[in-house]
Every structure is written in C-alpha cells, then in structure tokens.
Amino acid sequence: MPAHPQLDSQGNLKHLLTTEGLPRRLIEQVLETADQFVSIGEREVKKVPLLRGKSVFNLFFENSTRTRTTFEIAAKRLSADVINLNIGASSTSKGESLLDTIDNLAAMDADMFVVRHHSSGAPYLIAQHVKPGVAVVNAGDGRHAHPTQGLLDMYTIRHYKKDFTRLTVAIVGDVLHSRVARSQIHALTTLGVPEVRVIGPRTLLPADVERLGVKVFHDMKRGLEGADVVVMLRLQNERMNGPLLPSAQEFFKTYGLTADKLARAKPDAIVMHPGPMNRGVEIDSPIADGTQSVILPQVTFGIAVRMAVMSLLGAGGRHE
Amino acid sequence: MPAHPQLDSQGNLKHLLTTEGLPRRLIEQVLETADQFVSIGEREVKKVPLLRGKSVFNLFFENSTRTRTTFEIAAKRLSADVINLNIGASSTSKGESLLDTIDNLAAMDADMFVVRHHSSGAPYLIAQHVKPGVAVVNAGDGRHAHPTQGLLDMYTIRHYKKDFTRLTVAIVGDVLHSRVARSQIHALTTLGVPEVRVIGPRTLLPADVERLGVKVFHDMKRGLEGADVVVMLRLQNERMNGPLLPSAQEFFKTYGLTADKLARAKPDAIVMHPGPMNRGVEIDSPIADGTQSVILPQVTFGIAVRMAVMSLLGAGGRHE
Amino acid sequence: MPAHPQLDSQGNLKHLLTTEGLPRRLIEQVLETADQFVSIGEREVKKVPLLRGKSVFNLFFENSTRTRTTFEIAAKRLSADVINLNIGASSTSKGESLLDTIDNLAAMDADMFVVRHHSSGAPYLIAQHVKPGVAVVNAGDGRHAHPTQGLLDMYTIRHYKKDFTRLTVAIVGDVLHSRVARSQIHALTTLGVPEVRVIGPRTLLPADVERLGVKVFHDMKRGLEGADVVVMLRLQNERMNGPLLPSAQEFFKTYGLTADKLARAKPDAIVMHPGPMNRGVEIDSPIADGTQSVILPQVTFGIAVRMAVMSLLGAGGRHE
Numbered sequence: 007m008p009a010h011p012q013l014d015s016q017g018n019l020k021h022l023l024t025t026e027g028l029p030r031r032l033i034e035q036v037l038e039t040a041d042q043f044v045s046i047g048e049r050e051v052k053k054v055p056l057l058r059g060k061s062v063f064n065l066f067f068e069n070s071t072r073t074r075t076t077f078e079i080a081a082k083r084l085s086a087d088v089i090n091l092n093i094g095a096s097s098t099s100k101g102e103s104l105l106d107t108i109d110n111l112a113a114m115d116a117d118m119f120v121v122r123h124h125s126s127g128a129p130y131l132i133a134q135h136v137k138p139g140v141a142v143v144n145a146g147d148g149r150h151a152h153p154t155q156g157l158l159d160m161y162t163i164r165h166y167k168k169d170f171t172r173l174t175v176a177i178v179g180d181v182l183h184s185r186v187a188r189s190q191i192h193a194l195t196t197l198g199v200p201e202v203r204v205i206g207p208r209t210l211l212p213a214d215v216e217r218l219g220v221k222v223f224h225d226m227k228r229g230l231e232g233a234d235v236v237v238m239l240r241l242q243n244e245r246m247n248g249p250l251l252p253s254a255q256e257f258f259k260t261y262g263l264t265a266d267k268l269a270r271a272k273p274d275a276i277v278m279h280p281g282p283m284n285r286g287v288e289i290d291s292p293i294a295d296g297t298q299s300v301i302l303p304q305v306t307f308g309i310a311v312r313m314a315v316m317s318l319l320g321a322g323g324r325h326e
Numbered sequence: 327m328p329a330h331p332q333l334d335s336q337g338n339l340k341h342l343l344t345t346e347g348l349p350r351r352l353i354e355q356v357l358e359t360a361d362q363f364v365s366i367g368e369r370e371v372k373k374v375p376l377l378r379g380k381s382v383f384n385l386f387f388e389n390s391t392r393t394r395t396t397f398e399i400a401a402k403r404l405s406a407d408v409i410n411l412n413i414g415a416s417s418t419s420k421g422e423s424l425l426d427t428i429d430n431l432a433a434m435d436a437d438m439f440v441v442r443h444h445s446s447g448a449p450y451l452i453a454q455h456v457k458p459g460v461a462v463v464n465a466g467d468g469r470h471a472h473p474t475q476g477l478l479d480m481y482t483i484r485h486y487k488k489d490f491t492r493l494t495v496a497i498v499g500d501v502l503h504s505r506v507a508r509s510q511i512h513a514l515t516t517l518g519v520p521e522v523r524v525i526g527p528r529t530l531l532p533a534d535v536e537r538l539g540v541k542v543f544h545d546m547k548r549g550l551e552g553a554d555v556v557v558m559l560r561l562q563n564e565r566m567n568g569p570l571l572p573s574a575q576e577f578f579k580t581y582g583l584t585a586d587k588l589a590r591a592k593p594d595a596i597v598m599h600p601g602p603m604n605r606g607v608e609i610d611s612p613i614a615d616g617t618q619s620v621i622l623p624q625v626t627f628g629i630a631v632r633m634a635v636m637s638l639l640g641a642g643g644r645h646e
Numbered sequence: 647m648p649a650h651p652q653l654d655s656q657g658n659l660k661h662l663l664t665t666e667g668l669p670r671r672l673i674e675q676v677l678e679t680a681d682q683f684v685s686i687g688e689r690e691v692k693k694v695p696l697l698r699g700k701s702v703f704n705l706f707f708e709n710s711t712r713t714r715t716t717f718e719i720a721a722k723r724l725s726a727d728v729i730n731l732n733i734g735a736s737s738t739s740k741g742e743s744l745l746d747t748i749d750n751l752a753a754m755d756a757d758m759f760v761v762r763h764h765s766s767g768a769p770y771l772i773a774q775h776v777k778p779g780v781a782v783v784n785a786g787d788g789r790h791a792h793p794t795q796g797l798l799d800m801y802t803i804r805h806y807k808k809d810f811t812r813l814t815v816a817i818v819g820d821v822l823h824s825r826v827a828r829s830q831i832h833a834l835t836t837l838g839v840p841e842v843r844v845i846g847p848r849t850l851l852p853a854d855v856e857r858l859g860v861k862v863f864h865d866m867k868r869g870l871e872g873a874d875v876v877v878m879l880r881l882q883n884e885r886m887n888g889p890l891l892p893s894a895q896e897f898f899k900t901y902g903l904t905a906d907k908l909a910r911a912k913p914d915a916i917v918m919h920p921g922p923m924n925r926g927v928e929i930d931s932p933i934a935d936g937t938q939s940v941i942l943p944q945v946t947f948g949i950a951v952r953m954a955v956m957s958l959l960g961a962g963g964r965h966e
Contacts, residue, residue, distance in 0.1 A: 047434075047435035048435070052380070052435060053379040053407075058691055059690065059693040061722075061723075075409055075431070076434060078409060079407070079409060082407040082409075087693075087723070091711060092711075102921075102922035102923070103925070106921075106922060106923060106925075110922070110942070110945050112942075113942040113946045114715070114716060114945060115687035115688070115692060115719075115949065282422035282426060282430070302429055302433040306434070308434075309434050367754075368755070371698055371699030372701065372727075372755060373727075391732075391733075395751070396754060399701060399727070399729060399754050402701075402727040403701075601746075602747075603742070603746060605746075622749055625750050626753045628754075629754050
C-alpha cells in the first residue's frame with residue numbers, strides 16, 4: 007500500500023479513505039469548500055452543475071439507507087447522475103469477486119465510487135484497483151474509518167467553537183467498534199485539539215487507544231469535566247445484552263448522557279451524535295432535543311461536507 | 327391537532343393530508359391545476375421546471391411500488407430531485423423513532439415528504455412536526471385517507487360527467503377497510519354530489535357509514551339503479567377467505583361488477599377502480615376492459631393530479 | 647404474432663426483441679449509432695439531450711443488477727427520466743396480471759419499457775400490447791434472447807476485427823440455456839460471418855443447434871482451431887453439480903478456457919465473455935485478465951450500444 011493512497015503526487019486528494027494521516031491543509035480545504043455548499047441547501051434551487059454528466063455509484067455492500075441517502079442527495083445537488091447499488095443483493099450473490107464487480111462498473115465509465123463495506127480496507131482495495139481519474143469515497147468500512155462523518159463532525163465543531171486549538175473534546179461510549187470515533191480522533195488531533203478524551207467501559211475501549219493521542223476515562227463525570235464538545239457514540243443493537251455489557255439500562259446509568267452528567271462539561275458545551283440515536287441508551291431524550299444538542303445541524307452540515315468532498319474529487323475530471 | 331392542519335393562516339394548502347374538510351375551492355384549484363399537466367404527459371418533452379432543485383422524499387413505510395411510482399414520475403416531470411426510501415427496511419429497523427427519522431431527513435433540506443404508512447394519522451404527526459415550508463403529502467395512511475387517489479377520482483368524474491351536482495355515485499365493496507372510499511366520499515359530498523351510495527355486505531361497511539352522508543345498500547342491483555358513476559373497490563387479498571367473507575367466488579357472485587349488474591346503472595355510467603384489480607373477484611374482465619371503464623384514464627389523470635398537488639405545495643418555497 | 651413484430655411498416659425498428667430476423671441494415675445502423683456514443687463516455691460531461699423528458703421504465707421481473715445498471719446509465723446519459731421497477735416484489739405479488747401492470751405503467755405516459763423476464767416471449771407479449779409510439783427493449787427473456795448483449799458483442803467484434811465476412815467465431819459452453827448465445831448466433835450469421843462454431847458437451851448443446859447455421863464441436867481444442875473470436879458463456883450456478891454436468895472442476899478441465907486451449911485459436915484471437923465470470927470454471931483467471939481478453943471493453947461498448955438502441959427507438963416520439 008502506498009504511503010498516501012488517497013493523495014496524488016501533488017498532494018491533492020484523489021480518494022477519501024480515512025482521516026488518518028490526512029494533512030491539515032486538506033481537511034481545512036474540505037471545510038472551507040463546504041462553507042459554500044451550506045448556503046446552497048437554503049436556496050430555492052439547491053443545485054449546482056459541478057458534477058453534471060458525471061456518474062457516481064453508491065456501492066453499499068452493507069445496508070445503510072441513511073448514509074446512502076446523504077451521498078445521493080449530495081451528488082444530485084451537484085447535478086451528477088447517481089446509481090444506487092445494493093451489492094449484497096446482486097452480483098456477489100452470483101459469485102463474482104469484489105474486484106470483478108468494480109472492473110465492470112468502472113468499464114461503464116464511472117467517475118466516482120462511494121463505498122460502504124463490512125470489511126475494513128475494502129475501499130483501499132478498490133482505490134488501488136481503479137484507473138486514474140476515478141475517485142473512491144469511503145462511506146464506512148468495518149471498524150476502520152468513516153471519514154466523511156469525521157469531517158462533518160469537524161465542520162460542526164468549527165461552526166460552533168471556531169478555534170480547534172483550545173478545545174477539550176470527549177468521545178463517549180463504544181469506541182472499540184466505532185469507525186466514527188477513529189475518524190474523529192485522527193481529524194481532531196490533526197487539527198490541533200489539545201485534549202481528546204475517550205470515555206467508556208474497559209470492554210468497549212481499544213486496548214491501546216492511548217496511542218491515538220487520547221486520554222482514557224472510565225468514569226463519565228470525570229471525563230466530561232470541563233469539556234467543550236461531547237460526542238456520544240451509537241451503541242450497536244447487537245452489543246446490547248451481549249457479553250461485553252450487562253444491559254442497555256445499565257449502560258445508560260453509567261454512560262448515558264443525562265443533564266446530571268452533562269452539567270460537568272462547560273456550560274456552552276455542544277452535544278453531538280452521528281445517529282441514529284438510541285434514546286434512553288446512550289443519550290437521554292431531553293438532552294438529545296435540548297439547547298446544547300447540535301445533532302440535527304450535524305446532518306445538515308453533512309450534506310455540505312459530502313458535496314465538498316465529491317466536488318473536490320470530481321472537479322479534476324478523469325483525463326487530467 | 328389544529329382545526330385545519332393542512333391549511334395555512336391564509337387558507338392555502340400547506341400539506342395534503344385528507345379530503346375531509348378540504349374546502350371546495352381548494353379541491354377545484356387542484357383539479358384546474360391538473361388540467362395543465364394532463365397535456366404535459368402528451369408532449370414530446372414531458373418536463374416542467376416548477377420544482378427544479380427541490381428535494382422530494384418518497385417515504386414508504388408500507389410497500390406500494392405502484393403508488394410510489396406515480397409520485398416519482400410526477401416529481402421527476404416537475405424536475406424535482408427524488409429520493410425513494412423504503413423505511414420499513416432501514417432506520418426503523420435500527421430502532422429509530424419515526425420523528426427522529428423525519429428530523430434527520432428534514433435536516434438534509436427536504437422540501438416535501440410523500441408518506442405512506444400503515445398507521446392512520448402518521449402523516450399528520452409528521453406534518454405537525456416539520457418546520458414551516460416543508461410539505462407533507464399523505465400517500466395513504468392505514469384505513470384513514472388516500473387523498474391524492476380521491477382527488478384523481480374527482481378529476482376523472484369531472485372529465486367525463488362535467489357537473490358534480492346532478493350525479494349519483496355508487497361505491498361498491500370493502501368500504502370498511504378502504505381509505506380510498508373514505509377520501510372519495512368526503513370529496514364527493516364537498517363537491518355537491520347529491521347522492522353518494524355505498525354498496526356491500528354488512529361485514530364490509532363501517533357501522534356508522536351513513537354519518538358520512540351516504541346511502542347504504544346491501545343489494546348491489548338496487549344500489550346501482552340509475553348510477554352515473556360506479557366505483558369498484560379492491561378486495562384485499564387478506565380479506566378473501568377470511569372470517570368476514572365466505573369466499574372470493576361468493577363475493578364475485580354477490581358484489582362483483584358484471585354486465586348484468588352494470589345494466590342497472592345509467593347507460594352512460596362510467597366504471598372506476600383504484601387498482602390493482604382482482605379480475606373475477608370485484609370486477610368481471612369484460613367490464614374492466616369495456617367501453618364504460620375509465621380505469622386507465624384514472625391512472626393517467628393521477629399523474630397530472632399529483633403534479634398539481636406537488637406544484638401547489640412546492641411553489642411557495644421554504645422561505646415564504 | 648406478426649412476421650416482424652419489432653419493425654414498423656417502413657421497416658424501421660419500433661421494438662428490440664431479438665436479433666433473429668433483424669435485418670443487416672438495422673444491425674449496422676445500431677453499430678454506427680453506437681460509434682457516436684462511445685466517445686460520449688470519455689467526455690467530461692457524459693450527457694446528451696436525446697431522450698430529455700422521456701420516461702423509461704426498467705421492468706425487471708428477474709433480478710439483474712448488472713444489466714439493469716447498464717440500461718439505467720444509458721438512459722440517464724440520454725437525459726431520460728428512469729424508473730426502476732423490481733416487479734417480482736410488487737404488483738404481481740398482489741395478484742395483478744402482467745398485462746394489467748403494463749397497462750397501468752403505460753397509462754403513466756411511459757415512452758419505453760426495458761423488460762427482463764424469466765419467461766421466453768414476455769417482451770413480445772408486452773410489445774404487442776402497448777400502444778403505438780411506446781417501445782419495448784428485451785433485456786433478456788428466459789432462454790430465448792438477449793439482443794442488446796448480442797449487439798454489443800457485434801460491436802466489440804467489429805471494433806477489433808473490422809470485417810465480419812472473414813471470421814471464424816467459436817462460442818463455448820452452455821449454449822443450451824444461453825439466450826446470449828442465441829442472440830449472438832443470429833447476429834453473426836446475419837452479418838455474414840462464414841463460420842460460427844459452438845463447442846460444448848452434448849448435454850449443454852441444443853439438439854438441433856446445426857439448424858441455426860453453426861458447426862458443432864465437442865472437443866474444445868478442435869473447435870478453437872484457427873478461431874478469430876472466442877466467446878465464453880457463463881455456466882449458471884444452478885447447472886453446476888447438476889445432472890447435466892459432473893462438476894465445475896470437471897467442466898473447467900474440458901471446457902474451461904486456458905492458455906493451452908487458447909493457443910489453438912489464431913494468435914490475435916480475442917476472448918469475450920458476457921459476464922459475470924466464474925473464474926476457474928469457464929475461464930482461467932490469467933486468460934480473463936490477459937492481453938487477448940476484451941471482456942471489459944465489451945461492458946464499455948455495451949453502454950454505447952444500449953444508448954444507440956434507446957435513441958433509435960425513442961427518437962421518433964410517441965405521436966409520429
């Protein structure tokens with residue numbers, strides 16, 4: 007694997023695979039480009055012709071209507087032609103290999119693949135395989151990365167907090183299984199956030215998580231102390247009542263975000279969640295809908311950030 | 327619930343939830359607007375830019391390819407961006423609540439939700455929840471209402487019979503479970519139809535159906551006597567051979583529309599059906615395909631009526 | 647059935663149902679029209695407005711994401727509105743007949759139906775049923791025909807070999823169940839290919855295949871001797887280990903394309919496959935990816951050929 011599989015020889019973004027090692031200037035370029043697209047969502051006519059005539063394939067090997075929809079909207083607002091493929095249900099069931107599927111779609115003159123896959127690394131494999139000029143966007147691979155979610159979270163934090171270099175950000179919950187958490191941590195440290203904390207039970211934190219540059223807390227109240235940003239993670243249904251956890255109720259008691267616990271953070275702390283939320287499990291409903299919650303703005307900014315990523319990747323065209 | 331949840335303070339349509347209580351001038355506005363769109367379906371280029379750049383979400387919590395397709399075509403011919411979401415298969419399976427799903431989609435700058443839901447009232451809940459400028463169209467909720475079907479039926483009747491105020495309209499079959507019948511009855515009485523009849527076995531008519539302003543018949547021949555319009559309802563598969571009915575064959579014998587029974591109606595009576603038909607159950611094939619049948623024109627007018635509704639709801643934009 | 651159900655009274659294409667009996671000038675017209683579209687796939691903006699405002703329905707009664715995708719892309723690049731309908735999962739499950747489904751969609755002012763159906767002849771039935779001006783494209787019906795695949799294969803052969811009248815073409819594998827093989831054979835003989843061979847075990851060749859104008863070989867090496875074009879067919883999963891064949895391994899040994907066997911063909915022979923491939927069953931991986939393989943160009947040309955067919959069928963409009 008090349009050192010920077012997502013950058014071209016001039017250091018420009020050619021794929022978006024991960025926020026790990028993504029240079030600060032490129033993250034900032036995405037955030038600045040997204041600024042322009044935020045206003046488009048508010049217009050009467052929400053379309054720009056930047057990707058007109060381009061073919062964007064949403065390749066979802068793992069079902070996620072919500073994420074697929076955000077990319078579909080983003081691509082359509084850029085005037086691209088969008089093809090949705092739920093690959094689990096098609097060619098691979100005919101025994102075709104992942105790369106044969108990609109080769110075939112690429113031969114249809116695809117310009118961009120948005121890929122969600124249950125296996126970590128699948129988007130890398132695809133990115134290395136496609137010809138120059140075809141872009142790959144990782145829309146979530148296994149436990150590894152979900153870079154557009156990480157970037158939209160950075161956009162949201164910047165929107166509310168302006169300066170990353172004075173912040174304390176606490177990420178709470180099932181960090182172990184969370185590609186979202188990993189993408190956030192890499193982006194936060196790159197952007198110069200001085201203190202990133204992870205909070206959760208030992209069973210839901212990676213063994214070597216400190217190596218990512220974070221502080222570990224098992225006591226949520228201590229972990230939230232003085233935080234500017236509180237990021238709650240989704241507890242996957244399949245973990246609840248599983249061997250790693252006593253029960254959803256028990257989890258809520260210890261690691262669910264309540265007014266009581268949130269009071270330990272700064273008074274102007276913002277509350278984030280990548281969605282979909284389990285109300286009453288990782289977050290109390292009054293907090294989810296409260297004045298500190300920026301969960302819905304995250305979604306709105308998410309469209310703009312995805313438009314930014316797609317327009318940066320697609321602008322060059324396939325023949326440069 | 328407000329007295330007129332589908333009207334704004336100036337009495338204009340802001341959602342389309344039901345034909346019950348929908349003022350006559352608004353029904354007529356829809357029908358007149360649809361006139362313009364009927365001709366568009368016959369053109370070489372069947373598109374108008376009225377909803378260009380608008381995002382229309384087809385939210386189908388209950389599967390209906392046929393109805394979803396009519397709204398998809400209507401929206402595309404208005405140049406909207408259309409996102410189809412089969413919600414049964416996605417977020418709600420992740421345990422997300424209906425309103426969280428709506429909030430999320432609304433945060434993606436949706437302009438319109440077309441909602442089909444197995445629960446009566448779900449589109450009302452959504453309409454009350456969304457922010458001003460976002461429109462909700464009920465595409466069928468439980469047994470309650472299917473207003474675009476009711477309006478396209480009014481368009482069809484007006485097309486063939488011109489004057490509502492001299493008509494006898496007979497609605498035949500499973501009125502009890504039919505949201506279509508309810509939407510037709512409200513629209514017909516509002517438009518001044520002097521005699522609306524419902525015909526069916528006791529087990530398939532609501533107990534208090536006369537309160538809707540209709541006459542009840544259990545004998546189909548007597549009920550069709552002198553009718554100008556005969557509306558056959560679909561007998562749901564799940565009712566056939568169920569406890570409410572002896573058998574599909576028996577139903578056909580008593581309440582299926584045959585030449586023999588239709589002869590009791592006026593010679594120029596039209597025959598309608600919302601589709602899909604059960605030939606040989608509620609309607610005999612020669613009648614379905616006969617000269618009095620306007621079942622396929624109903625479909626064609628249905629696209630125009632849905633374009634009319636969507637353009638009336640979407641024209642104002644979200645920032646008025 | 648009329649003698650030429652796919653031609654109008656002036657001998658122009660009004661549907662594309664089969665390559666059998668399709669006049670040479672019409673095949674050549676498709677190939678020449680496709681030439682223009684090949685270059686469109688390479689452009690920055692891959693759209694032309696030829697079908698703007700037309701409604702194309704992809705009616706797939708049999709699941710095939712790959713084929714459906716090629717038609718969807720082709721239609722979108724022609725600027726049509728595309729509606730995808732997986733009919734297996736919708737109306738027919740409500741007991742509606744095929745022709746009622748078609749009537750309903752046609753009443754929505756459809757301009758073109760792209761039909762895949764598990765029953766041979768279904769697209770003919772539809773073509774005979776729709777009103778003048780509505781076009782039907784057969785996207786594969788039972789074992790009968792897959793004419794756009796046949797035509798894209800002709801395009802591919804012409805691209806690499808120029809002159810059909812000097813070629814030896816060998817088609818290898820499960821000819822018995824292959825609609826692709828049938829469509830290829832008819833097109834090849836019409837275009838004047840002097841020698842078309844079929845190669846396979848007795849159990850996988852139709853009893854009277856010679857009547858199609860082909861030579862039969864059971865020994866693959868003899869059959870490939872001096873061939874200019876080698877077309878490998880997909881071995882359907884359901885055949886493997888079935889009563890007609892000993893095993894996939896055994897099949898590969900006798901009829902799988904290996905370097906060893908390919909050496910019998912001309913040194914500049916091209917290798918084709920309609921996809922998706924079973925690597926190690928009908929074709930060895932090094933051959934599939936080798937210098938003689940034109941399998942991916944087939945896919946690229948396939949989009950252009952489908953654009954050509956759709957533009958020829960749609961250009962006249964519904965009111966001519």
